[in-house]
Amino acid sequence: SAVISQKPSRDICQRGTSLTIQCQVDSQVTMMFWYRQQPGQSLTLIATANQGSEATYESGFVIDKFPISRPNLTFSTLTVSNLSPEDSSIYLCSDKTGGTDTQYFGPGTRLTVL
């Protein structure tokens, strides 16, 4: 399986600011995803990061709030914009390699908004 890293591992931000989270995979992968996991909750898919095109967002998530980039097959960023305390959560990136359905997760970024 590909090794997935995320930066930062945690951050504390002021409301109204933005945080960009980076996700790096050590091999080329077909699909990359961004999830949010609120305390004690399940994994909620924010969007699928598409290489070379706009991300595909799930219901309830919009590009203005969660802009995503994927400039190549091994890297993606998620920005959480105009932060409010409700955005405090863990954000995880995930990958799926072509030809398999197996999905692996990065270590997550714990965001606290004050």
Next chain:
Amino acid sequence: GENVEQHPSTLSVQEGDSAVIKCTYSDSASNYFPWYKQELGKRPQLIIDIRSNVGEKKDQRIAVTLNKTAKHFSLHITETQPEDSAVYFCAASKGGGFKTIFGAGTRLFVKA
């Protein structure tokens, strides 16, 4: 829409006992069913998966069963140990480019 229901939400067992977690999926086209274990503060880790052409799969103390007709699948952990304590998520996918739908999770406590 697609949905995966998971039960129970919390499960407490004595060390050495078995634990069973059950999931139901709504989309009959789903053909891939992974299970993830998430320890506190850690990422979800894939522990076992099963495809729709197989009814059961085992890996040491862990087994997963699938009933396609009833759209049920279950995780069985035998001879539980304290290190099995974690949150377990079931999931379902139609494979390929389709997204994975996760259950709500089961918090398993194994008492020594």
